[in-house]
Each structure stands twice: as structure tokens, then as C-alpha cells.
Amino acid sequence: MLFAVFLLLASLDGIKSQFLVKTLPGLDGDLPFTLETGYIGVGASDDVQLFYYFIESEGNPEDDPLIIWLSGGPGCSSISALMFQIGPVTINYAISTLENPILKLVPYSWTKVANIIFLDQPAGSGFSYAKSPESYITNDTLASKLAYSFLRKWLVDHPKFLSNPLYVGGDSYSGIIVPLIVQEIYNGNEIGEEPPMNIKGYMVGNPFTDTSGDYNSRIPFAHDMALLSDAIYKSAKENCGGEYLNVDPNNSLCIHALQTVDKCLERINIHQILEPVCDTSNTIKSDLSRRDLRGLHKTSLDTWSLPQLQKRWCRDDKDEYTAAWANRNDVREALHIHEEFNNIEWVRCNKSIQGYISMENPSYTGNVPSVVGYHRHFTDKKCRALVFSGDHDMTIPHLGTLNWIQSLNLPVVDDWRPWFVDDQVAGYTMKYINGTDYSLIFATVKGGGHAAGEYKPKECLNMFVRWLANDTLSLDRTIT
Template identity: 30%
Template sequence: MKIIFHLFVHFSLLMFVSCYGDNGYDPLENVLKIQRSRRKTQNHASKEDVTAEYSYSPVYVGPQDGLKDADKITELPGQPAGVEFDQYSGYVTVDPNHGRALFYYLAQSPVNSSTNPLVLWLNGGPGCSSFGNGAMMELGPFRVNADNTTLSQNKYAWNKVANVLFLESPAGVGFSYSNTSSDYQTGDIQTAKDSYTFLVNWLERFPDYKTRDFYLAGESYAGHYVPQLAQLILQNNKITNQTVINLKGIAIGNAYIDDETANTGMFDYFWSHALISDEIHEGIVSNCNFTEVGTITAACDDYQSQATTARSNIYIYDIYAPLCSPSSNSTPSISEFDPCTQNYIYTYLNTPAVQQSLHAKPVQWESCNTLIGLYWKDMPFTVLPVIQDLMASDIRVWIYSGDTDGRVPVTSSRYSINKLQTSVKTPWYPWMYEGEVGGCVVGYQNLTFVTIRGAGHFVPSYQPARGLAFFSSFLEGKLP
């Protein structure tokens, strides 16, 4: 029976896939429904349980000689002329016994690459691609054009100010893989461990970055990935005799960090933005207890279903954006982001010449792997205690939010910060970009909160200029 199940998992990886761009597809909600159902029958992992699981053990370090040169990308198919930075991509083995290897893409800075910091970017899901979504759709140096074969430069790419490393994590996401099918049943703890092992090995492959300032950034379910990995790095830095990672700060965008505030904030956002009626909102407020010990009643489920029906086919990740359709070009997004971008990326990354140029194994690349979330094993109800630990350390902690996202909206982020009970140092004010309000910012004790006006869930996609301005401020450690 176990063998049959593993075969099912292996072959299902080719089937249970989708992308953020699909109308109505919500990878985060899919996995949360499963996790909430499980909570009814079992106690959830406490902070102490998770911390114990993160106790240090020697990390596998494989031979890296010659692999950096082999990973250098000569040129991506359809790449525009005049590219002035180096690119690398390939695999880093994190478990040789299982044959588990994670795929990365590095876009170095065109200027000051030898001194600029290193930033690791993680997309969420869980199960969604940091390369296809993060690099090719959001903050990377290129965009895929509508012809599916050529690229254009993103003049607001984050590698303008940092060397950006995109990691496909965990195994089974994007181009990352394992030769052991049971590895596709994973969770928060193993993902953090594998990401840490990846970093230690990657820094051996790229030793010039060993002493460089290092930052972690990500969005959505990376609200779990980033703080957990940061905590693991800081813990291991104290006791390891291997590479000490020079972590300086984290930035998490539209971040799922607390299940209670994620729910209350989302439905309050729907109501305040005229996506659901007063009656539905009142029904949710009166009948739903989203706390960890709360019980989701039939009445609560019914009102949540009514909310889904009421908001209809609005794209939840950017509530003012048009959907991808044959007539999309005649209805441009207010952010001028092409809603069909995911389709172009899908076709481009499944071109054999592109996969070969990336040194990727020939696979059917997908934006998101639903099966990863379906079999997700551990997910703490909240990572706020982890964030509090990071706030007490010497690193920079920033939370940012695109304010047209309905999935993990700005209200959820504000409610989460309220639960941290930290004091305000710099009161809320509008920050400016090129004479217009770029968003708002609050400086808290050991925490910064920034909004990006007019941006959806994928901030650098919808507001690339404001996104880069925010990110530059984060690296500088100055409020925008």
C-alpha cells in the first residue's frame, strides 16, 4: 500500500498543478482548508515543538568545485541585447541519499555586484515557483513577452540594488525535485532545514558571498518560510562550525503569518471594499471564531461560502485587475500589468531550449504544484512568536503590503502587527515617490510596516517602480 501511495504521489506531480493566474485558483486557501480540517482532530504544533525540531545537527555539505562555472548562463533564449549582468542557475543537492536537489537562479547586479548585498527570494503557495513567479513575473530582470519566446528587460528589477537569488523550494516545486517520492510530503520544518542546507552549500559554490550582507525576502506563504529560515540561521550561527551566514534582515510581503488575523482581515477587507454585503459580513462576524481554539460552525461555513459567491470571479490577488481573456488587451490593468503574463511564462519555461539554457532537467514546469499543499505535514497556526524572536535580535524586520490584494490584505497585516503589541516610534505617514503617494509607513519598535499603493499580492508586478523604491529603502535601513 505504501509503494502504491508513493507511485500515486510521483505521477500526480504531473497532474495536480496550476498557477496563480488561473481564474479562481487560490493555492493558499486550498492548503489552509486541509490544515483547518486537521486541527479539528489533532493538537497543532506549538512554538516549543517547532523550536525543538530546529535543534542543530550537522548539515550535509557536498563538493562544489567547478559547479559555479558550469552553472553560468551563457544567454537565455530571446534575451534582449545589452544585458550587463551575469546569471547563474542549476541545482544544489540537499540530501544525496534521497536524491533531493533544489533549483536556483541568481541574477547579479549590473553595477557593484562585488559589493552589493545578497538577497534570497522565496515565493509561497506552499508549492509555487520562486523562479517562474518571483523572477519572471515580479522582481527579476526579465519579463516574458506575449509572443512566448522573447524577453524584455524589467527596468525596475531588484538586482539593480542587490544580487538576487531565487530558490525553488521545497522539492517538487518548479524545477526542484527528489528521487524519493515521499519527499513530496513535506512541511514547514523540513522546508526550513532544506533551505538552510541549500544556503550552506551554495555559499561553498559561490564563496565570494560568504561574508556579504545577506537578506531574506518573500511573499504570501513565505510569511512562514522567511521567518522560520531566519530563525534557523540565527540559531545555527551560534553553534555551527560551518559557514556563518551574515543575515541582516527580512522583508515579507502580503504575508500569511497568523491564521486568525488572515481570516478576520480578509473578510473585513472584502466588506470595506464592497465585495460582500453588510449581511454576509455581519454573519461572519457573528458566527465565526477564527482563533486557534475556535470551532468553525456550519453557519460560519455557510457565510464564508456566501462571501465566495458574492465576490464572484474578481481576481482575489488584485481586486481591481482584469482577468486574462482574449479581450484582456483592450482592458488594461490599472497597474498596466498584463493579466495573461502567467500564460507567457508557462510556454516559455516549457521550451526545451530554455530549460537547457537554465541547466534544468527536462520537466513539465508549472507555476504551482497543488499536491505539495495537499500533503503538507506541519504548519503552525501562527509564526508571530518567531517574528517576535527576530525582532529581539539585531536584524531588520519589515512587513510590507500591496493594498489592492484581497488574499492576504493590508487589514490582515495590520491586525497581525497589533497582536505583536509593539510600540510606535514613527507614526503613520504617507511616503512619496516621484511626487505621488507611494504608500504609507509606520515605524514600530524593532519592526517596520510599509504599504505600496495600488499594488496587489505580487507587489513588484503591479507597482514595479514603487516596489523597487520600497526595497531600496529596506536595504538601506531607512524609512521610505
């Protein structure tokens, strides 16, 4: 096995770089965890340079799972997950300024129990880039193949992790990409590609899975959450036939009903319906009126274009603080960013990838409208799946996620029931199986938004640890 891996070192093309990072600007002292950063070239002539942050488990890195984690967008940096969802550091807003962002450690990082690769993908996300304009042009299928190629090369460079249980994870739009990568891994193992990967399963949070189903669940969700009256919901449902994405332009009754819906929801923060929108002095247009799911991380306000009149911290401020941090020269030196990136501005979510800047020529095409079929295919594999949703997320409502899970027609072994952290209800969960080899846990995270880990980090860490330990969310232990 190791001999074959060493042979691959010579056979896999491309110059790869990896560096241990001992300190980070904005955080005092040496890092209390092992952080490695680097680039791996993939695609034709290694034209696409994918950047990653790798954090070793703070528990038992030799045996703990290895996770490759993708952020959504598409086009959002993995800093979204590393700093704001499941990673060990974040911005200390209380003492930070845009001129001097300060970091702090967080207690509920998934790296307490897992080795995690945070990957910037596709090219144009975070610090990842391409050497030619043509190589920025991609789609769901190609992006997943390049991420799979990255993972193969990374494991060749890190053979000590080949035997660790491997999981693929991500949130939001990566709900499309994660199953595609998992399928690539199963295919590669079946045909004998080296190195063989010890794939055990996958996890997706607030996952974009089915374009029509996810979008069409927004209005029923809004009704369930008392944002729409019975009469308004009934009118929309009957006049649109439950189809709110692909609306017949001649169906004036449906269009009128949806206009009424939009008026009810235009000032609702769809990422977490209980949180305020960031700047109430501006007119907010509901994301529902756009009739698409292409930009799942686009907030209702573009905080870069608004005058800085905000009177209090808002969750969207993380875009500006992380950009201020990542564009500092000392940060780029500490992370060992390639010189080719020197003149490129880092943004947390690159809206140009999906055409927010040039709608006529987006570099990314969503060519896989649904991955429900992939999830169904995995039910015949030896596979564990964790699917979780913040229950106050209207971007990808948990109702749509439950719908596609139920369409798999799997036996239910644990029906809808609460799960607990600190003796309080942290959400609700169900468990599905297929034979003895496949299991799927679905969990809501009470009070969570898009994505759940950002809003409820303690609960999400406990969920993850319990799932890893025994495939349930039973109250075995609580991480405090």
C-alpha cells in the same frame, strides 16, 4: 575564516553544479547582467536537488546585500519573482505567442542594488526535483531546513559573498518559510556552524503568517473596501463571532451569513480586487468558500483546463507563457537543467504539491500554522525587518498583517503616514523598534495586489532601496 570555508568544501557532501548563462532564448543579445544557474543537493544523500537562479547586483556586487528569495505556493517556481515581481526580465506579451515567447528587460529590478538568489523550493517547484518519491514528501519545518542547508552550501561555493549583508526574503506562502530560515541562521551562528552568515534581517511581501488571522481578515477587508454592506458584514461578524475559517457546522446563522458573503465576492479577483477575473464566461467560485489558505497562488480559474476563449491578455496568462518558455529544449539547455528533469513538465505553480490533483495524498503538509512567535523572537535580535502589502490584495489582506505586527507590542517611532514616489502617495508606512538593534518597517503599496511587486514594480523598488539605505521610506531619492 577562508581556511575554514575551504575545509568545508571537502566536508559538505554532494556534487554541486553552477553555470554562467550568457544568453536566454527569447531575448536578443548577451544578458546585461551576470546570471548563474545551478543545482545543490540537500537532504539525505543529497536526494533533493534544489535549482537556483543567481543574479549579481548590477550596482556594486562586492558590497551590495545578498538576498535569498523564495516564492509562495508552496510549489511555485522562483520564476514567479524573477520574471514578474523583482527580477530583470519578463514576458513581452505584446509580441509573444505560446509557440514563441519573447522576453524583455524591465527597469525596476531589485538586482539593480542587490545580489539575489532565486530558489526553487521545495522539491517539485520549478526545476527542483527529488531522486526518490519519498523525498518529495515534506512540510514547512523540513522545507526550511533544506533551504537553510542549500544556503550554507551555496555560500561555501561562493565565499566572496560571505561578508555581504545577508537578507532572507519572499512573498505569499513563503511568509511562513522565511522566518523559519532566519531562525535556522541565527541558531547556526550561535552554535558555530560554518560558514557563519552575516544575517542582517528579512523582508516579506503579502506574507502568509497566521492561518486564522490572515483568513479571518478577509471579510473585514471586503467590508472596508465596500464589497460588503454594513448589514452583511454585521450579520457575518455577529453570527460567526469573527471566526470564518473554523465554522461550527451546526451554526446555521453563520453558514447562511457566509453564503451571502460568498455571493457578493464570487466574481471578485481576490489577488487584486480592482482587476477583472480572467474569463467572465465561466462561473467563478470565490476562494472564500474553500475555507482554507492552503493554495495562496491558486487563481479562481484553472487556466490550464479552460478552453482558450480569452479575448484579451489576463494576468493569469503568465502561467501559460512561462510554461511554454521553460519547457523548450533550448531554454533548458541554456539554463543547464539536469537530465533527470528531461521528462518532467515545468509548471509555474505545482498544484499537486498541495493536493489539487490528488487531495488525499498531498506531498506538502503545512505543519506551522503561525510564525508570529518567530517574528516576536526576532525583536530581541540585531535584526531589520521589512513587511509590505499590496493594499488591494484580498488573499492576504494588509489588515491581518497589521494585526499580527501590532500584537508584537513594539514601540512605534513613526506612526501611520504616507510615503511617496514621484511626489505621489505610493502607500502608507509605520516604523517599530525594540531598543537600538531591532527595527520593523511596515508598508502598504497603493494599488498593489498579491504580490505587490508584480503590480507596482517602480514603487516597490523605491521602497526597497530606501529601506536598505536608511531604514525608513522617507523621500530621499526616487529611482526612475
